[in-house]
Amino acid sequence: MTTVNQMRAIHGDKVYKARPNWHAGLPLIPVFVFLALLFFFPVIQLLTLSVQTKGELSGVHYMRLFESDVYIRSLLITLKVSFYTTLICVIAAYPLAYMLATASGQTRNSLILWVLMPFWTSFLVRTFAWLVLxxxxxxxxxWLQGLGLLENPLEFFNMVGTMIGMVHALMPLAVMTMLSVMETIDANLPKAAATLGARGGQAFWRIYFPLSLPGLAAGGLLVFITALGFFITPTILGGGRIMMIAQLIIEQVEQLLNWGFAGAIALLLLLTALVIFYLYDRLLGMSTLSGSGSADRSAAGGGGGMIGRGGAYVGGIFINVIGWICDRFGELVEVVRPIRPDRPRKTMSRTIMWITGITMLVFLSAPSFFVIPVSFTEGGFLEWPPEGFGTRWYDLVFDSPTWRAAGIRSFSVGVISALLAMAISVPAAFVLTRHKLKGRTIYMSLLLSPLIIPRILIAVALFYSYAYVDKFLRIGLIGSSLGLVLGHAMLAVPYVVVTVMAVLKNYDYRLDQAAWSLGANKARTLWHITFPLIRAGLLAAFLFAFVTSFDELTIALFVSGGLATTLPKQMWDDALLKVSPGLAAASTLILIFVTSMIFLAEFLRRKASKS
Amino acid sequence: MRIKSAVSRRSILKGAGAGAAAVAFPTVLVPRKTRAAVQITVRDPGGPFEKAFGEGLYKPFNEKYKGQCEVVGVAGKHEPTSQVKAMVDTKTYTWDAALLSMAAHDALPGYLEPLELKGTAYDEIKAEYKTPTFSGNDVYCAVIGYRTDKVKKPPKSWTDFWNVKDFPGRRSLRKYPFDTIEEALMADGVPTNKVYPCDFDRAFKSLDKIKKDVAIWWDQGAQASQMLKTNEVDMLPCWNGRIQAVIDEGAPVAMEWNQNIAGVEGWTILKGTPRADWVRKFIAFAAEPKTQAGWVAHLTYGPTNPNAFKFIKPERAKLVGTFPEYQEKALLIDNAFWGKEKDKAIDQFNAWMLKG
Known part of the structure; x- marks a missing residue:
């Protein structure tokens, strides 16, 4: 009692009050200053080239966009590919995330390792693994032919291959975002619904599903925007017929040195993406993410305004209908196979969920399980079945100081840039979720834009800015890892902001108030109450930030000028003539290393919490 | 008790985090050390070049100028025009010299330093492989690669490659106008000396004929060699070095040199680099026949100095594009033409690809 009283004496009886806007927005400053220096200023400078020809103001580049239909068509293809990727990712990831969220702690932790597998295989190795598979x-x-199901081989290298490659690469993003939100949902809520008479379908669709929507919205958004920038995977696995706009931009930057026109295409992409983001926000409720209108939030979320309310209304009806259909279907099954007290009830939906979930896990880990045996081949190519058995490729990787240095650098740059991104983005996510700031959609759009502008343009822009800073401050950003850390942290900002916002959406603010009422100050509340409760989201955000850096090639190539080698760069160099099993060996080593690190962390955590 | 243990757990984590950062930071931030009086950094394509140039070019140079100058090769982007431009614009000479394709060199007027190498081995390099700012180093050739186990009647020309009826087999082409336009024209009967200036209309009409028979359009060189090795396709045009990588693995693959399309890569100096004098010494050294023969032992690209063949084993000489017999059948890429028409070609090619 004395402690509590003392605390009270120190802090006074604090009552939470909505602060005025200018004060509430303060935590946004670090992230926006950071982005202004590393992204907005450099990139805008580069984009001004797009309204110039030979130093004079002109709209030639923008006219050219519409002179032939190439750019519009490619933009449409890019949108189509990204849209389908998102749709498939979200639909396939949901049952998997649900399965993980409802599994016991031990099972979940080991299954998550499988979900994360695509993250640890470099995009190059992953793509070539699919090329062989x-x-x-x-x-x-x-196998299909061996089973007699097929006479002629199936042709995968079209839209199908592209979808497989892209969904595989991006699904972990969707699963982890959804899972981190689902972990914040109180498992007693659907039970409470059941005690009030809701059947499984109603309880799930009207209680659980709406609560998990922020994860769905955030996952979908991240997948969509990331997909817009893909080009190597869709080009190779699409048989060359899928023309993504990022590739057209790269051609302009590198082959033609026409940075003005590249800027014009990039701006077209950015504006399109922002329009889509705006519609998404209005219609489907990005507000499920940022939390506006929580008082009158209907089942499907939905922001203010006519469109938003309309969307929410339709969404609500939709959810009710699905719930109803599920329940009628359940009743039908019960007629055929009645529930008996002597037989424990296994609901069909759970079985379906597990089947879908396991299938997805197999899909996600397939290339990794291809890569491991292939890394022990004696041949010089990725091939199935591998030729012979040997450790020749491991010797190559182990003996090479460049590989070792690249590995150490990639891990350190990844960890430091992820921590930096977290430090500046998490406060911003808190502010954007908790306060009704004016122009929040604009803030969100600005925070998302580093993901939409193609990396090659960011890389070029960064180089000029770094060179300028180096001249005046003699820091040496170019060719050093510090430059890489800053650049990678900038790329990770959108992932961290969106993921943390999603977990905060369901966060019960009254828990913080309860802590304050018991005398805890803000820092203690944050550390002992808020952070532990959103731990899953913070971990996911850190992971995304780390992987963004860990698999990043363009900025690493450009800013380092080849001096500071990272793993993706080393792999890219090595793959000039062919993708050798050496890359598979390196991927396997990374997989083993990361997995054992996760196990170790888990072991230490368990040990610590037991003592 | 519980609170106490929670605190200690956190302090462990904090300690571990700080420790990791402390370990990680030095490796991240320590700059490279220079051993010689002057260090010059040159860009090469990396990967297999790292070993070939490392053994055949950098090491002998560093031995010759021990203590005075050290050359370090670093790998840049595959076509690093934008990087060179950015470095020269900002006078940030991460590289002093770069190995560029002639096409990349032509895209960078005003960004490269005159070589002024008269009186060195530069004079021995064939005229078509050099300019005042470009000293040709190696020649790479787009040839037809095919599976000998599947293609019973190998194509002997681009006309044969286009003839799907008499030369059956699954095909792939490069998803890019360079090389592909020239191939289409030669397939349509244009002799090698008449290919430039390219008649784009004729080229696309010729491409129309084969479009439906192209199973896969390849984008990355490594993808092409992979597809030959796993027999995803039976024939495709690709650079000889990459097809050689497949043959070296013992795969039943061969290449046809007739009508090969030859491109050249060469050394250039970034305009304004303070170390230009040493770079000149390096480029002169790279042009010497013995040096070129040195890296040909590791890499099957053609030396630009004809005298290099005096130091190359006869069976090795047959694998490189500047072997006299292949050179006679070759079409040398006309970079002056592409310099003017590149924009148009890329736009038209992309539009053609998108056209159903």
Whole structure:
């Protein structure tokens, strides 16, 4: 009692009050200053080239965009590919995330390792793994033919291959975002609904599903925006027929040195993405993410305004209908196979969920399980089945000081840039979720834009800014890892902001108030109450930030000028003539290393919490 | 008790975090050390070049000028025009010299330093492989690669490659106008000396004929060699070095040198680099026949100095694009033409690809 009284004496009886806007927005300053220096200022400078020709103001580049239909068509293809990728990712990831969220702690932790597998295989290795797996002579076609299901091999290198490659690469993002939100949902709520008479379908669709929507919205958004920038995977796995706009921009930057026109295409992409983001916000309720209108939030979320309310209304009806259909279906099953007290009830939906979930896990880990045996081949290519058995490729990686240095640098840059991104983005996410700031959609758009502007343009812009800073301050950002850390942290900001906002959406603010009422100050409340409760979201955000850096090639190539080698750069260099099993060996080592680190962390955590 | 243990757990984590950062930071921030009086940094394509140039070019140079100058090769982007431009614009010479394709060199007027190498081995390099700012180093050739186990009647020309009826087999082409336009024209019967200036209309009409028979359009060189190795396709045009990588693995693959399309990569100096004098010594050294023969032992690209063949084993000489017999059948890329028409070609090619 004395402690509590003392605390009271120190802090006084604090009562939470909505602060005025200018004060509430303060935590946004670090992230916006950071982005202004590393992103807005450099990139805008580069983009001004797009309204110039030979130093004079002109709209030539923008006219050219519409002179042929190439750019519009490519933009539409990019949107289509990204949209389908998002749709498939969200639909497939949901049951998997739900399965993980409802599994016991131990099972969940080991299953998550499988979900994360695509993260630890470099995009290059992943793409080439699919190139072999889906090939005319690849294992999938061979098995199907062996089973007598097929006469001629299936042709995968079209839209199908592109979808497989992209969904595989991006699904972990969707799963982890959804899972972190689902972990904040009180498992007693659907039970409470059941005691009030809701059948499984109603309880799920009207209680659980709406609560998990912020994760769905955030996951979908991250997948969509990330997909817009993909080009190597869709080009290779699409048989060359899928023309993503990022590739057209790269051609302009590198082959033609026409940075003005590249800027014009990039701006077209950015504006399109922002319009889509705005509609998404209005219609589907990005507000499920940022939390506006929590008082009158209907089942489907939905922001203010006519469109938002309309969307929410339709969404509410939709959810009710699905719930109703599920329940009628359940009743039908019960007629056929009545529930008996002597037989424990296994609901069908759970079985379906587990089947879907396990299938997805197999899909996510397939390339990794291809890469491991292939890394022990004696041959010089990725091939199935591998030729012979040997450790030749491991010797190569182990013996090379460049590989070792690249590995150490990639891990350190990844960790430091992720911590930096967290430090500046988490406060921003708190402010954006908790306060009704004016122009929040604009803040959100600005925070998301580093993901939409193609990396090659960011890399070029950063180089000029770094060079300028180096001249005056003699820091040496170019060619050093510090420059890489800053650049990678900037790229990670959108992931951290969106993920943390999603977990905060369901966060019960009254818990903080309760802590304050018991005398805890803000820092203690944050550390002992808020952070532990949103731990899953913070971990996911850190992971995304780390992987963003860990798999990043363009900025690493450009800003380092080849001096500071990272793993993706080392792999890219090595793959000039062919993708050798050396890359598979490196990927396997990374996989083993990361997995054991996660196990170790888990072990230490368990040990600490037991003592 | 519980609170106490929670605190200690956190302090462990904090300690671990700080420790990790402390360990990580030095490796991240320590700058590279220079051993010689002058260090010059040159860009090469990395990967297989790292070993070939490391053994055949950098090491002998560093031995010759021990203590005075050290050359370090670093790998840049594959076509690093934008990087060179950015470095020269900002006078940030991360690289002093770069190995560029002739096409990249032509895209950078005003960004490269005159070589002024008269009186060195530069004079021995064939005229078509050099300019005042470009000293040709190696020649790479787009040839037809095919699976000998599947293609019973190998194509002997681009006309054969286009003839899907008499030369059956699954095909792939490069998803890019360079090389592909020239191939389409030669397939349509244009002789090698008439290919430039390219008639784009004729080229696209010729491409129309084969479009439906192209199973896959390849984008990355590594993808092309991979597809030949796993027999995803039976024939495709690709650079000889990459097809050689497949043949070296013992795969049943061969290449046809007739009508090969030859491109050249060479050394250039970034305009304004303070170390230009040493870079000149380096480029002169790189042009010497013995030096070129040195890296040909590791890499099957053609030396630009004809005298290099005096130091190359006869069976090795047959694998490189500047072997006299192949050179006679070759079409040398006309970079002056592409310099003017690149924009138009890329736009038209992309529009053609998108056209159903």
């Amino acid at each position: 889906l090939g005319r002579n690849g294992p999938i076609n061979k």
